[in-house]
Amino acid sequence: MKTSIFPLKPVAFAVLTALAALPAVAAADDLSQLRKTVETLQKQLQEVQKQLEEQQAQAKTEQPASRADVEQLQKQVSEANEWREPNTLVHLAGYADVGYEKTQGNNDDGSFTVGRFSPIFHFQYRDLVMLESELEFEVEDDGNTNTSLEYLTIDLFMNDYATLVAGKFLSPVGQFRQNLHPSWVNKMASAPPGFGHDGAAPVSDVGVQVRGGLPRMGGVRTNYALFVSNGPELSSEDGELEGIDAEGFNKDAEGNKVYGGRVGILPIPNLEIGLSGAWGEAAVSKIDGNEVDINDEGKRDYKVYDADFNYQLGSLGVRGEYVKSKVGSTSKGLAASGSANWTTWYTQAAYKFLPTKWEAVARYTDFDSAVDDRDVKQWALGINYIFTSNFIAKVNYELNDGKNNSAADDNRFLAQLAYGF
Amino acid sequence: MKHAKQSKLKIGLTLASLSLIAGMLPVPVQAFDYPAPGDFAQGAKEWADNCGRCHNIRGAKELRDDQWITTMFHMRLRAGLTGQEMRNILTFLQGSNNPSTGVIVKTSTATGSATSGLSGKDIYSQTCIACHGADGKGVLPGVPDFTRKDGRLSKPDATLLKHVTEGFQSPGSPMAMPPKGGNSSLTEGDLKNVIEYLHQEFGS
Numbered sequence: 001m002k003t004s005i006f007p008l009k010p011v012a013f014a015v016l017t018a019l020a021a022l023p024a025v026a027a028a029d030d031l032s033q034l035r036k037t038v039e040t041l042q043k044q045l046q047e048v049q050k051q052l053e054e055q056q057a058q059a060k061t062e063q064p065a066s067r068a069d070v071e072q073l074q075k076q077v078s079e080a081n082e083w084r085e086p087n088t089l090v091h092l093a094g095y096a097d098v099g100y101e102k103t104q105g106n107n108d109d110g111s112f113t114v115g116r117f118s119p120i121f122h123f124q125y126r127d128l129v130m131l132e133s134e135l136e137f138e139v140e141d142d143g144n145t146n147t148s149l150e151y152l153t154i155d156l157f158m159n160d161y162a163t164l165v166a167g168k169f170l171s172p173v174g175q176f177r178q179n180l181h182p183s184w185v186n187k188m189a190s191a192p193p194g195f196g197h198d199g200a201a202p203v204s205d206v207g208v209q210v211r212g213g214l215p216r217m218g219g220v221r222t223n224y225a226l227f228v229s230n231g232p233e234l235s236s237e238d239g240e241l242e243g244i245d246a247e248g249f250n251k252d253a254e255g256n257k258v259y260g261g262r263v264g265i266l267p268i269p270n271l272e273i274g275l276s277g278a279w280g281e282a283a284v285s286k287i288d289g290n291e292v293d294i295n296d297e298g299k300r301d302y303k304v305y306d307a308d309f310n311y312q313l314g315s316l317g318v319r320g321e322y323v324k325s326k327v328g329s330t331s332k333g334l335a336a337s338g339s340a341n342w343t344t345w346y347t348q349a350a351y352k353f354l355p356t357k358w359e360a361v362a363r364y365t366d367f368d369s370a371v372d373d374r375d376v377k378q379w380a381l382g383i384n385y386i387f388t389s390n391f392i393a394k395v396n397y398e399l400n401d402g403k404n405n406s407a408a409d410d411n412r413f414l415a416q417l418a419y420g421f
Numbered sequence: 422m423k424h425a426k427q428s429k430l431k432i433g434l435t436l437a438s439l440s441l442i443a444g445m446l447p448v449p450v451q452a453f454d455y456p457a458p459g460d461f462a463q464g465a466k467e468w469a470d471n472c473g474r475c476h477n478i479r480g481a482k483e484l485r486d487d488q489w490i491t492t493m494f495h496m497r498l499r500a501g502l503t504g505q506e507m508r509n510i511l512t513f514l515q516g517s518n519n520p521s522t523g524v525i526v527k528t529s530t531a532t533g534s535a536t537s538g539l540s541g542k543d544i545y546s547q548t549c550i551a552c553h554g555a556d557g558k559g560v561l562p563g564v565p566d567f568t569r570k571d572g573r574l575s576k577p578d579a580t581l582l583k584h585v586t587e588g589f590q591s592p593g594s595p596m597a598m599p600p601k602g603g604n605s606s607l608t609e610g611d612l613k614n615v616i617e618y619l620h621q622e623f624g625s
Contacts, residue, residue: 089487130495223501
């Protein structure tokens with residue numbers, strides 16, 4: 001509409017000047033001249049008016065036309081193939097938790113904590129391939145935020161029984177790290193000792209795996225995972241092996257791959273028994289907290305054995321896992337030392353008081369580390385309130401029996417709110 | 422060190438927010454021609470058999486149909502399912518999610534009181550047993566116990582027939598009864614037979 005007002009201005013101006021000029025012309029006493037002038041002015045004015053009307057008419061027809069254009073465009077966009085039948089799916093999942101923690105004994109007044117925020121991204125192209133990635137944001141005690149890539153894999157669905165998974169993945173050894181560690185899944189606020197970072201159970205690894213489910217035979221389900229990976233690196237302290245860093249190294253520094261796998265058998269629905277392991281070589285890359293050249297250190301045998309089970313009977317869920325990691329000896333390098341073992345096992349029972357939302361959990365763990373200060377036998381007891389299947393409040397008490405005066409000996413109170421999305 | 426962490430954090434957060442936005446765009450329901458449809462009744466059973474093993478069982482109504490696609494591919498890897506099991510469970514979840522608009526469950530396909538020739542017992546043990554169990558007490562959270570006195574079977578038969586035909590969900594219930602138990606080939610006659618069977622077998 002604005003545009004149609006503007007051309008009027010010069011017209012009005014012309015008329016006004018013409019009128020202002022009138023008396024002067026009349027004084028010239030040439031009436032016919034004056035009439036002529038008025039006539040030409042009139043004509044001009046009519047012409048201008050005609051042009052103006054044409055313009056306006058044009059503008060009118062143009063406006064609906066361009067609106068129709070936009071609508072057409074919108075329609076095209078909404079009908080475009082990728083929206084009507086999207087071949088690519090983008091999906092966000094993940095979990096987060098917040099809590100409160102108080103260790104008994106060493107003057108701890110208790111602290112509020114934010115656990116992890118772990119978004120999971122899925123990008124999927126039809127039923128052929130999927131990219132899965134989990135990030136982990138963690139606030140450290142000093143307030144800094146730590147980010148890490150928990151896993152990142154490209155999964156190629158080859159056929160109904162096999163998927164190729166390549167990248168950084170959660171270790172297929174055992175079940176806790178792969179399947180139970182997310183806080184909305186874990187019935188306890190903490191991981192069982194030895195199943196956390198730097199414990200007995202491998203956390204993640206970089207490599208390739210093939211995994212899937214096999215056709216049922218006589219009602220028995222079977223699933224499997226086979227992998228080859230870079231494997232872990234080791235750390236040593238005070239001349240002894242101290243830890244296995246099995247958290248996914250992007251470079252196989254010591255040059256020997258680790259091979260492993262897991263088979264899960266479900267003789268009846270909701271009962272799974274898993275056997276898994278990993279074999280390879282590893283070397284020390286850190287001595288007393290300082291990086292060393294891994295190539296100067298002797299290669300050691302590395303073996304992991306694991307057995308797990310998982311049974312769901314109505315409101316009762318029982319599960320457990322045993323894992324042993326063995327690292328051999330070497331006489332080569334700065335960290336030359338004898339062999340070392342890490343062993344841990346836990347069992348857990350959880351009972352839902354249906355139809356209420358309450359759940360009671362008890363867990364027993366016995367962790368035997370290569371470092372005696374970290375050994376612990378733990379009873380953990382908990383009460384959960386299951387708001388919804390993916391939002392859970394937990395209150396736990398841990399009775400820890402470790403070496404006297406070691407941190408592993410202190411009992412702990414934990415409360416946690418966990419949300420999975 | 423701190424710098425590296427912070428810039429990593431920034432990239433991460435940008436990525437996170439981008440994906441959040443992308444993930445929240447609604448996608449029209451009937452939009453997917455993949456994966457191939459599976460078997461609804463098998464899917465109901467396989468869902469009950471597999472999906473409560475690691476975490477609380479997740480009901481069909483918790484996610485949108487398109488979200489179930491990615492989630493089921495994700496869970497296929499976690500749970501070690503075969504492709505067929507995954508497709509069956511996906512069909513079951515999407516079908517129970519959207520009884521009225523579901524692509525797979527078409528309630529209009531079989532009407533009239535002709536029966537398929539199956540007895541109420543056959544129908545129960547083929548289609549209904551996956552959720553209601555051999556003893557009628559229900560094997561999943563949200564499935565009612567038929568054997569209870571003044572339980573669901575005390576409702577008038579016309580109401581039961583309507584609910585079984587069209588699907589039914591009580592307010593706040595974690596799970597819906599899918600139309601015809603997910604078996605679209607059942608006729609009205611079949612459903613009358615199976616309701617008759619429920620009365621005989623589980624009391625009231």
